[in-house]
Amino acid sequence: MKIYQIDAFTKEVFSGNPAAVCPLEEWISSSIMQKIAAENNLAETAFYVKNGDMYEIRWFTPTVEVDLCGHATLAAAYVLFNFENHTDNLIQFYSERSGNLTVTKEGDLLSLNFPADEFEAIPLTPQITEGLNIKPIQAFKGKTDYMFLFEKEEEILNLTPNFEQLSKLAARGIIVTAKGETSDFVSRFFGPRSGINEDPVTGSAHTTLIPFWANELNKTKLSAIQLSERKGYLDCELLRDRVRISGYAICYMMGTIFTAKEKPL
Template sequence: MQLEIFQVDAFSSVPFGGNPAAVIPLQQWLPDDVLQRIAEENNLSETAYFVRNGEAFDLRWFTPAVEVDLCGHATLAAAWVLFEQLGEQAEVLRFNTRSGELRVSRNADGLLAMDFPVKQPVAVEIAPGLLEALGLSEARALYRTDDYVLVIDDASLIEGLKPDFVALSSFDVRGIAVTAAGRGFDFVTRWFGPRVGVNEDPVTGSAHTSLAPYWAERLGKNSLRCEQGGARKGQLQCDVPGNGRVIISGRGALYLRGVIFI
């Protein structure tokens, strides 16, 4: 069997930036174990698969270790492939996913806008051992959705974080986002997910469904410029219109197009 594969750097306008995702269009679903093994072989933080379903697409995401409920950068990559490589003419792409229907539109200059549901973060006590695992001595607050969202006051500490990934994998959350205001953006973030097989994700679109509503409320603005990453970074635009949705926008760049033989 031969399958077409694309590798797209999401949330970047040029290769080698943002967050790489594999995108594999399918005519019909393969067995789950095959989808998982392909994602493991790709060894990227996410591999996205889609199958056309009427006027929409069924979309699934796999890390090298597990299938996940929501992935922003691989959704953007899948939409970019449909628009820019496969000639999709629809003004808005509709994806059926484990997180409900997701919509992606494209504006005149190629910016892709993803319409995701808000995940409102809830304040919790700072978990014992969390700061030590991140190499931090203090934090402003901790919030929880699918992830822990740890807010710190000094954005300069974000760049130098060197987490203990074994220790982080013991926390019962999808991942840990460390975020702060400033450094030329409304807020900056790094995201660590060793529990789902991704030690660090350069740009995590889905994490911004929690990050954006937090920062929108704290900063008193509903349009936010964001950056995520350590050595490798990407940029996002997040809009929080107050209707229970987050509009997460970014660009994509093609790195690879090829064929898988299985």
């Protein structure tokens, strides 16, 4: 089967967030998809199958299938627009876990339309904060992630988490965020429980970040930077109960996967 590796939320290779994308003619077993994702050893591998006018999509980390992944959806759309003969400027994805997801293309800019997360403030207990080297000023719990608010961008940059402690939290991952110095907000994302200690750029985390910061800053259009080593840049917008997450992507690699029963020519 075909495989592409796309750097998402960047205009340059070796930055942004790398995702593998595997176009399928029909679904293969979940166990094989999980093995492929583990072999790729990237934060996410996306698989999709065309179904009428839309594409069914699933996402796997090296260890688990996840409910939603932004950067791998952006990567899948980039593959469809550039290599897999999708001619319209709109792609309709469907996930059994997250519903309808769309990606639109304006020039080279790709925009995800995702449901906004539902989250609530929770107490700052030692159990949920002991994996961080700086105590946050507030904590929240969304559908799949914890989110911790800090006072300054510098604190986000200087975080050195204890991943063993963070992996004990019953959540897909941990978002840390603060108001930005050159952007509206900054963030990082840690997912040791999902098989990736730090994700370079996490589109799905912005389904929580966008409604939070839109309310905090009293504006619906926002700029964001994810402060991983590779860094990612996102344009964001709150659309009532949904969010728009926009960015660029670039192809790093394309190739062919041979399973155990197949041999290269």
